[in-house]
Amino acid sequence: MSHRPIILGIVGDSAAGKTTLTRGIAQVLGENDVTIICTDDYHRYDRKQRAELGISALHPDCNYLDIIQQHLSLLRTGQPILKPIYNHSSGTFDPPEYIKPKRFVIVEGLLGYATRGMRDSYDVKVYLAPPEDLRHTWKVNRDTRKRGYTREQVIKQIQQRESDSEAFIRPQRQWADVVVSFYPPSDNLTQDELLLAVRLVLRPTIPHPDFSSIIGDGEHAGGAVRLGLDRDMGKPVDVMEIDAHATAEQVRDLERSLCQEVPYLGQFCSLEGNPGIGKLIGTTGETLQSYPLAITQLLITYHMLKAANVSANVA
Secondary structure (H helix, E strand, O other), X not given: OOOOOEEEEEEEOOOOOHXXXXXXXXXXXXXXXXXXXXXXXXXXXXXHHHHHHOOOOOOHHHEOHHHHXXXXXXXXXXXXXXXXXXXXXXXXXXEEEEEOOOOEEEEEEOOOOOOHHHHOOOOEEEEEOOOHHHHHHHHHHHHHHHOOXXXXXXXXXXXXXXXXHHHHHHHHHHHOOEEEEEEOOOOOOOOOOOOOEEEEEEOOOOOOOOHHHOOHHHEEOOOOEEEEEEEEOOEEEEEEEEOOOOOHHHHHHHHHHHHHHOHHHHHHOHHHOOOOOOEEEOOOOXXXXXXXXXXHHHHHHHHHHHHHHHHHHHO
């Protein structure tokens, strides 16, 4: 494959689903071949200091962007880094970790596309943009269950961070090759809702599969899969949408298209019975199958593998 690591960026606001998507892609690529980096570890201040200074973790001045950029450059050339570790439970910093990049590197976090040097380090760039009410629900659930906050504290934090989200996080959408928006199938979203539809904005910054040969007249499989033209942040894009309750039969052609062009993916197509692709664990422990998630995982992995092949051929 490649003589240097292939780097994927996954950027989005707090609780946008970055870690969930990262884990799924790492499973498809092979966890032994993947290094995962979180740019949130590069905070300049701990939680107590941020409160004293009145600055949020979303603000560029609260993060060592220059060190992130330097470390991305080192990782891209296969060199190791000494990465800081921010402990989200305690709000303080743990000892740094020596990391040597593997074949693939996934970099996820809040400000991964904040500088030109950082953006130039990625082979594939993804931005997560769920509806804000859904993201708020995810953040409340995560921070109360895993980070020791009360519901009231999380809601107050969301409100306090809104200006920084608008100024520094959301504008990074413009740099993504793929914008992923999971959304509820109706307005009646519950906290336990996991089966979501997906809207994939496919920018012409990288070559995407030719889905038009599969999805004729803009729709496929009774309208469960749709492809069309749109504009995103003022620029023309292709947009593919997959309904929340799409079935295996309805996404079969999409999976075949991805898996046949990159044969390695064949073993991970959900139709082949892979235990991990497109799977979600419900609040009561049940396993749910999400084909919108499966296609998203396969598409991003497809781009990673294509980038690896291109890099190997250039080398």
